[in-house]
Amino acid sequence: MRLLGIVLLFLTVIQADELEMFDVVDTKNNESRTLDSSDFNARIKLSYLAQDEQTNNAVLFADMSDHKKHYVYDLRLVVDGDAYDVYVKDLYYKTALDTTYFVELGRMNVKEGVARGYNPTDYFRSGSALTLSVDPKERKDNRLGAVLVQGTYIAEDYTLKALYAPKISVDKSSIWGNKKHFGLKLHETNTQERVTLYAGYTGLDDWSLSALVHHNDDGIHLGTNISYIDERAIWYMEASVNKRAEQITQVLEALNAPSELMANFSTDTSYQTELSLGLNYTFENSVVGTFEYIYNSAGFDSHDWKTYFKLMQTSDKHAPVLGKARGLIANNAQQMSKHTLFAMVRKSDALPNLDWVAMAWVNPVDRSTLLQVGTSYDYHDVLLSTDIRSYIGQRQSEYGSMPNDFEALLSVAYFF
Amino acid sequence: MKLLTTILLSSTLAFSLNVQEIVQKSDAIRNVGGSMYERGYIVEYKNARKVDSMTIDIYAKAYGNGFKTLVKILSPKKDKGKLILRSGNKMWLYDPNSKATAQMSPQQRLMGQSSSADVMSANFAKDYRLTLVGVERIKNGAKQMRDAYKVAMRAKSTSVSYPIVEYWVDKENFRPILAKFYTSTKKLLKKSYYRKYKNVLGTMRPTQVLIIDGVDTRKATKLDFSHMKQANLPATWFKKSYLPKFQSD
Numbered sequence: 001m002r003l004l005g006i007v008l009l010f011l012t013v014i015q016a017d018e019l020e021m022f023d024v025v026d027t028k029n030n031e032s033r034t035l036d037s038s039d040f041n042a043r044i045k046l047s048y049l050a051q052d053e054q055t056n057n058a059v060l061f062a063d064m065s066d067h068k069k070h071y072v073y074d075l076r077l078v079v080d081g082d083a084y085d086v087y088v089k090d091l092y093y094k095t096a097l098d099t100t101y102f103v104e105l106g107r108m109n110v111k112e113g114v115a116r117g118y119n120p121t122d123y124f125r126s127g128s129a130l131t132l133s134v135d136p137k138e139r140k141d142n143r144l145g146a147v148l149v150q151g152t153y154i155a156e157d158y159t160l161k162a163l164y165a166p167k168i169s170v171d172k173s174s175i176w177g178n179k180k181h182f183g184l185k186l187h188e189t190n191t192q193e194r195v196t197l198y199a200g201y202t203g204l205d206d207w208s209l210s211a212l213v214h215h216n217d218d219g220i221h222l223g224t225n226i227s228y229i230d231e232r233a234i235w236y237m238e239a240s241v242n243k244r245a246e247q248i249t250q251v252l253e254a255l256n257a258p259s260e261l262m263a264n265f266s267t268d269t270s271y272q273t274e275l276s277l278g279l280n281y282t283f284e285n286s287v288v289g290t291f292e293y294i295y296n297s298a299g300f301d302s303h304d305w306k307t308y309f310k311l312m313q314t315s316d317k318h319a320p321v322l323g324k325a326r327g328l329i330a331n332n333a334q335q336m337s338k339h340t341l342f343a344m345v346r347k348s349d350a351l352p353n354l355d356w357v358a359m360a361w362v363n364p365v366d367r368s369t370l371l372q373v374g375t376s377y378d379y380h381d382v383l384l385s386t387d388i389r390s391y392i393g394q395r396q397s398e399y400g401s402m403p404n405d406f407e408a409l410l411s412v413a414y415f416f
Numbered sequence: 417m418k419l420l421t422t423i424l425l426s427s428t429l430a431f432s433l434n435v436q437e438i439v440q441k442s443d444a445i446r447n448v449g450g451s452m453y454e455r456g457y458i459v460e461y462k463n464a465r466k467v468d469s470m471t472i473d474i475y476a477k478a479y480g481n482g483f484k485t486l487v488k489i490l491s492p493k494k495d496k497g498k499l500i501l502r503s504g505n506k507m508w509l510y511d512p513n514s515k516a517t518a519q520m521s522p523q524q525r526l527m528g529q530s531s532s533a534d535v536m537s538a539n540f541a542k543d544y545r546l547t548l549v550g551v552e553r554i555k556n557g558a559k560q561m562r563d564a565y566k567v568a569m570r571a572k573s574t575s576v577s578y579p580i581v582e583y584w585v586d587k588e589n590f591r592p593i594l595a596k597f598y599t600s601t602k603k604l605l606k607k608s609y610y611r612k613y614k615n616v617l618g619t620m621r622p623t624q625v626l627i628i629d630g631v632d633t634r635k636a637t638k639l640d641f642s643h644m645k646q647a648n649l650p651a652t653w654f655k656k657s658y659l660p661k662f663q664s665d
Contacts, residue, residue: 037490039497039663041512067663099650102661109515140514152657159657202656206505229505231574232521282521284599348525352467381493415493
């Protein structure tokens, strides 16, 4: 019987006329095509994080956003145990002076950068993270905008932008600060005065180029984004240069760390470079791979890591400050080390309705790795996803020193 | 000898001009000139059973010899509001959730067997070197046997979506019938049947493309196009910098 089934299936496959086969399908295809073509989006997501060392945790997220002719909003509700908070990720007014000049005013997420893993020219990331994530896409989603005014001119082959974000001093307990349940957190997103000038050129067939000048408390940053497409490959380079101290020194200064702790790290100011160099490639089987090298001259080299771990082990006084400093660097979504490798491989519909993604952050010096493998399954308007994260490496290595060796995140989301 | 060379060169030139005209006429049937809007409904099938679907709005604007195309995803809800822009060889995806724009390859999958390039207006006559192989009798989308020009096409640049294409165009009316898309190593990726011809904006145009996987013929994707109309679309809509500002109302 089984053999007969196999034979029949074989005959069906070799004899079926392609056009006949899908004419049958035509009669089955009667679904309604009435659609909401607005830009309103809403979703609710329940996430459960299981960890091997720290407490397991369930969090409920609800997001609501819309994009109207003259305003944009994006709100998030986070319920974590008995605590709940409402965040205003974006809320801004926008207008077009004609078809080429645009002005936006309010809290706005500004994101720059052609790189996929780490964006050196994403100057507005500091102080904006709502939750920490290893997934670059999640990092961009989970953040607050800054209050700013932006003017844009879009011409045939180029774009010019000017942006100003003021420093805003607020009472931390007020609604403008970190008021319980609802605070705009301006003391985190607008801690310094910032100006960005941007020029982008897209007039070349295969190349895209942009240059940025950004000014903040660290002085002037010069940035560039370059990408080149060649059939299935997109090559890219993103870089930023500015004169400042080492990353750890800056963070320790911000934390008012004692001078005897500061003395363990270089306090020299010099030109620092951040660079992301990568390739995004679409394979014939629809697998999309990204491979990126990240250089941060202000980050830790192997000597700095040794000093860091030695102090963490031997000094009860300095260890909490160093822990905080590392947390602050992660919160600013900066790279801790001088050299990092990032790889991501994604396959959409690996099985029907099932996407698969694997990503790795690797410190090539101490060979520690953060590996995440995830799947997401969509059924109608429900998305079920799992992410398994493993921190691999010796205890005194970048990723091996993380509190957990293993984490698993299970999420279920419903889209309205 | 000189006379023979001249005759040969002249006939080759005339032949290649004919091929160019055939494909240009066929391009004019697939694409509407100027600016246009249409809605696309994409259904993915496996073993003739529906697996997934997607609805998109497509905005296209002719410029030079090519097109700039903007696609807005309306459904499924998890992808609602995503924008895909193709301008020349370059393509970008804007995600309204992360508010980030990423460059992508035109070969990147949209749904089922369809890549983003399949829903974008394309100018075969401009993008490919054309050779007329001959006339073949094949079955068209309405299952009628038709005499068709078979044209072999090789991409002029590496950034064109498909390096090698075989294309069958109805000899009588220049309607596209079938296209087979290959990798640079001549591996069959997929075949597209152009079907359901209807009078759209004064010309009989295909309103359905049936894409069948090159390896597993049980996998197929059907693209239905409707609501096609000419529209006055601002040039700014087709700029990468405009994607975060896009609002179609």
